[in-house]
Amino acid sequence: MRFFFVLFILGLLAAGCGTGTTTNRDVKHLSPEAIQKKLLGNWLVFKVGTRNATEEQAALLQDTLSRLKDIFELNTFIVSPGKVVVEDSLGRWQQRTWELLPPDIIGFKEEENVFEIVTLSDSILTLSSRIDYKKAHADIMLACYRIKTEGYGDQGLAATALSRWRTKPAKPETPAAIAGRVVSLLQYDGIYLEALNNSGADYFNTRRFQLPFSYYNGGVMLKPFDSSSRFAGLFFNAGDARTAHGLLKEYFEASPYPEEDNYMLAYSAFMKNLAAAIQKGNP
Numbered sequence: 001m002r003f004f005f006v007l008f009i010l011g012l013l014a015a016g017c018g019t020g021t022t023t024n025r026d027v028k029h030l031s032p033e034a035i036q037k038k039l040l041g042n043w044l045v046f047k048v049g050t051r052n053a054t055e056e057q058a059a060l061l062q063d064t065l066s067r068l069k070d071i072f073e074l075n076t077f078i079v080s081p082g083k084v085v086v087e088d089s090l091g092r093w094q095q096r097t098w099e100l101l102p103p104d105i106i107g108f109k110e111e112e113n114v115f116e117i118v119t120l121s122d123s124i125l126t127l128s129s130r131i132d133y134k135k136a137h138a139d140i141m142l143a144c145y146r147i148k149t150e151g152y153g154d155q156g157l158a159a160t161a162l163s164r165w166r167t168k169p170a171k172p173e174t175p176a177a178i179a180g181r182v183v184s185l186l187q188y189d190g191i192y193l194e195a196l197n198n199s200g201a202d203y204f205n206t207r208r209f210q211l212p213f214s215y216y217n218g219g220v221m222l223k224p225f226d227s228s229s230r231f232a233g234l235f236f237n238a239g240d241a242r243t244a245h246g247l248l249k250e251y252f253e254a255s256p257y258p259e260e261d262n263y264m265l266a267y268s269a270f271m272k273n274l275a276a277a278i279q280k281g282n283p
Helices: 003-013 032-039 055-058 062-072 173-200 238-252 263-281
Strands: 041-051 076-080 084-088 094-099 104-107 114-120 124-133 136-147 213-215 221-222
Touching: 003 104, 032 094, 032 114, 041 062, 041 173, 055 062, 055 136, 055 263, 173 238, 173 263, 238 263
Parallel strands: none
Antiparallel strands: 041 076, 041 136, 076 084, 084 094, 094 104, 104 114, 114 124, 124 136, 213 221
């Protein structure tokens, strides 16, 4: 088995799955057309686990599973007819070609490995793929939550306005363009956190964020500028990155932290408010 690909696709396609997961629904009663239609849309992987693994299997695969969860859990992907766009750990979009192999198998043109559709509804998708490592094997499960665009101001996570920050510019940008890149990143992370909260996930991974923030229970702090940071890497050069950081610093204090008990929703609202303030001040 090509273990590298399983790591890749599990992460990029990154309370339903724990160490062991069982499901009681299948999609075999749906037509291939109905399955393909239901698969379309924005998805978030909110849990990675195993299905029906014995204690011995789970123990042997624990390091592998922990690595998968740490690197890939809470990731997003977008399914369109014949194509799936997946997000890697650096926020870059990657594209794969997929097809449905009836009754319930997803195959990829680029690779031999396949995924079984275990559960599929309007809001939940559960995928399973066998993984072999040394003398152990198990079915790795991905529990996914549908991000319904109408719930987020008609902006899916693949919206162009929310993805301006993903492609590194080929030349220095104007102050307005830099501001637009910062606003795009703030808006994306704000909607991502809102969707993550709605998925039922009980935590978020700060390494999924490029913003130079430290997160606390009840607040957010802006880190000092670091030219080697992932945030700085989103811009053409250190000068543009410093300008972007300066915008965050300028408007940071002018965007009060929301009075919200749910910390994910509080972070989300703060990012959206900060984006709005920067956008208003830099038309």
